[in-house]
Amino acid sequence: xxxxxxxxxxxxxxxxxxxxxxxxxxxxxxxxxxxxxxxxxxxxxxxxxxxxxxxxxxxxxxxxxxxxxxxxxxxxxxxxxxxxxxxxxxxxxxxxxxxxxxxxxxxxxxxxxxxxxxxxxxxxxxxxxxxxxxxxxxxxxx
Numbered sequence: 001x002x003x004x005x006x007x008x009x010x011x012x013x014x015x016x017x018x019x020x021x022x023x024x025x026x027x028x029x030x031x032x033x034x035x036x037x038x039x040x041x042x043x044x045x046x047x048x049x050x051x052x053x054x055x056x057x058x059x060x061x062x063x064x065x066x067x068x069x070x071x072x073x074x075x076x077x078x079x080x081x082x083x084x085x086x087x088x089x090x091x092x093x094x095x096x097x098x099x100x101x102x103x104x105x106x107x108x109x110x111x112x113x114x115x116x117x118x119x120x121x122x123x124x125x126x127x128x129x130x131x132x133x134x135x136x137x138x139x140x141x142x
Contacts, residue, residue: 020060020063020067023059023060023063024056027052027059031049031052034048034052035049
């Protein structure tokens, strides 16, 4: 014989949500039960149904307003977060652009100095070749 612990079992859980639906369902069930067990006349029952319907409508409107305010607050928070991140990206792009311009200017300056040095070296080598002087290798390395 097997123990009950050996049998697999399934647990079904629901997370949140459905608060408003549960509220409406409870209100309808309560109204129906009140109709069944009410020792009142038809006119009294109709008046009570109207009063309960008005209270139910007021409660639903209030919950709707609360949900709207909550949604607006969350939307504003998200909007602020997005705007701050966009501003951070803009700042980073601008900083990168400035750094790239500085690096380019620095490289162009170094390139111009290198070109000038190369031209000076070529001119000096031509002068030496024209004059017919021989330059020892030790002096060239320096």
